[in-house]
Amino acid sequence: MEALYALALLACPVGMGVMMWWMSRGNTAKPPVQDKDPRTVEELRAEQVRISSEIDQLSPRETTEDGHLTGSRR
Numbered sequence: 001m002e003a004l005y006a007l008a009l010l011a012c013p014v015g016m017g018v019m020m021w022w023m024s025r026g027n028t029a030k031p032p033v034q035d036k037d038p039r040t041v042e043e044l045r046a047e048q049v050r051i052s053s054e055i056d057q058l059s060p061r062e063t064t065e066d067g068h069l070t071g072s073r074r
Contacts, residue, residue, distance in 0.1 A: 039047075
């Protein structure tokens with residue numbers, strides 16, 4: 001009966017160790033992640049202009065005479 005208690009007591013740490021070992025094996029086969037964005041600054045600026053114009057078309061805002069936003073939407 002004491003052996004059954006000892007087996008139950010060791011089941012959790014042993015199972016956790018097996019799971020950690022099993023999960024760490026899968027990380028070695030993944031390809032390396034590319035850190036740098038291949039787009040140039042000019043491409044990113046063009047995308048920013050395109051997205052800004054889409055936002056302006058979707059939600060026009062009122063501006064003051066000097067071009068600042070008033071904060072109210074139509």
